[in-house]
Amino acid sequence: MILLKKLVGCFLRARFLWFPVAVCAALLLWSFPSGLIVKKVIGLLILPSGLVWLGLMALTCWPGLGRLGRVLAAAVLVGYTLAGNAWLGSFLLVKLEAPYVAMVKPLERFDAICVLGGGSAARPDGGAELGPAGDRLIVPARLFLAGKAAHLVASGTNVTDIGGSRSLADDTAELWRELGIPEASITRLSGPRTTKEEIRAYKELMVSRNWGRVGVCSSAWHLRRVEKICRSEGVEMIPVPADFLSAPLPWNPMYAIPQARGFQNVQKALWEYLGAVTGG
DSSP, X not given: OHHHHHHHHHHHHXXXXXXXXXXXXXXXXXXXXXXXXXXXXXXXXHSHHHHHHHHHHHHXXXXXXXXXXXXXXXXXXXXXXXXXXXXXXXXXXXXXXXXXXXGSSOOSXXXXXXXXXXXXXXXXXXXXXXXTTTHHHHHHHHHHHTTSBSOEEEXXXXXXXXXXXXXXXXXXXXXXXXXXXXXXXXXXXXXXXXXXXXXXXXXXXXXXXXXXXXXXXXXXXXHHHHHXXXXXXXXXOEEXXXXXXXXXXXXXXXXXXXXXXXXXXXXXXXXHHHHHHHTO
């Protein structure tokens, strides 16, 4: 009892803790009907992003900061909450992906499908594996194996790796060969470093090979910018969407907490909007 009184006294003296404590209590009450959700909410709150979130809440109520300091802390809290919000990330991606939902099952056969780099990743042993956007590689492979595409084009170079560059085209081709696609049906374009450079390389290849119906495959959230670049470069390519990320999220308390999914999707969406404005 004495210990409990001491804890209550410490809490009352630390009045700036009321805000994060109230938020935690509200989230736990919201998730109370499901024990599994309670565990997930607690887990997210004690991970680094959740602890930073609670710390910012406490900071907004700390008298020692002064009024201006608390206002600035509140602004940072709002920005941090939005930047890591899974609902906001899903909403922004829905806007980007919506035009391509009806295009997931192309009916006519392609002369070729060109696949933008970014679907592969490097294993620790130096080999290639599917990356987070690996669906970019799987969708064209499925279409080829189903007889919907006569040829596949892999492109891209990763210039962000420390110590040099890595051919994403080679990685993609390696993974396709492992899926049973013959080398003769694959063209590699390792030179391009950006989406715009890839589209220009596709245009040259389409002219030299005399291809008519050509698809361009990328993540659905990226295709709006791809189409804009195609129009600016005067090349006609049919979008082949993959890697959809905008699955609707339920009103679940765990999504109210800033988390990796939110930070990733909000940044992906804003990057695409920024690229559309700058023409990159």
